[in-house]
Amino acid sequence: DGGITQSPKYLFRKEGQNVTLSCEQNLNHDAMYWYRQDPGQGLRLIYYSQIVNDFQKGDIAEGYSVSREKKESFPLTVTSAQKNPTAFYLCASSLPGQGRSGELFFGEGSRLTVL
C-alpha cells in the first residue's frame, strides 16, 4: 500500500543535541512538507519542497534544516538552535496542481520531547 512513513514515532533528546526525523513516501508525490503542532494549536509550516533538490523555508524554519536528495525522502533535522523543540512533527506530501490539487497525505507523526 502507498503511504507516508515517519520515524521514529517517539523521540527523546537532551538539550544541545541535534536529532533527525525521517519521512519517506511511495506515492510518487512531488511536494513534501514538514509541519509542527503544539498542544491546542494548528499546524505551522517549517519547510517544504516541491521538487527534488529544492526546498523553501516555511513560517518557522529557524533551528531546523532539511534535504531533498530523493523524491521519496524529506528528512528534517531539529538542531540545537531550536529553542523549544518539544512538539508533534508531521510530514505530508501532495501532488500540487493536478486533479484534486493540494490534497495532503500525512504520516503518523513524530513526537519529540526534549529532556
Next chain:
Amino acid sequence: RKEVEQDPGPFNVPEGATVAFNCTYSNSASQSFFWYRQDCRKEPKLLMSVYSSGNEDGRFTAQLNRASQYISLLIRDSKLSDSATYLCVVISSGGSYIPTFGRGTSLIVHP
C-alpha cells in the same frame, strides 16, 4: 490578520444535533479548500474537499462562499465518534501551492 481563521470552540453538542463550523480566509486568490479531521494525538485525515458548488458526503456538507471568503462544514445527526478537531485548509494560487491550516475547531459530542 491570520490567513485562515477558525473558532477554536469547543463546540459541545448532544448526540443527534446539527452543528456547523465556519472558516474564513484572507487571500482572495485561494483556489483549493479542504476539511480535515484530527483525533487526539493523531495525524490529520482528509474529511472532504470543498467545491464551488458545495458538496455532501453522508451527514457532512461543505460549502464555499467566495464573495465572503469563507467555507463551512455542516454535520447532521452528530455521533459520539464525530468528536474530534476539524481543521480548515486553504491553498492559494500563484505557483506555490502552499497549504495553510486554521488552528482547528474542537467538537465534543456527548450522550
